[in-house]
Amino acid sequence: MSEDVITVITTVTEIVAGEFGLPVAAVDADVDLSSLEGADSVKVLRAVAKIERTYDIELEDDQVFGLKTVRDAATLVVATLAEKEPSGGGR
Secondary structure, eight states, X not given: OOOOHHHHHHHHHHHHHHHHXXXXXXXXXXXXXXXXXXXXXXXXXXXXXXXXXXHTOOOOHHHHHTOOSHHHHHHHHHHHHHHHSOOSOOO
């Protein structure tokens, strides 16, 4: 079952807002995470850990440190989920 980017953006936005203690409306998909009120590396890493648990995935450190926005995170989640799916070819 693949997730579409819009659905993942919504979920990731909710996670980031929760970890940063902000209303969901205050977290735009394209805003730099480091510019959010109260942003620090611990909150970002906690959000990433929750995203990994939510989607049952493991993101590589180099990928995580390259994330700038919610949209970046959602795109990475969708790509990682796609890699986990068995290739459809079973006849």
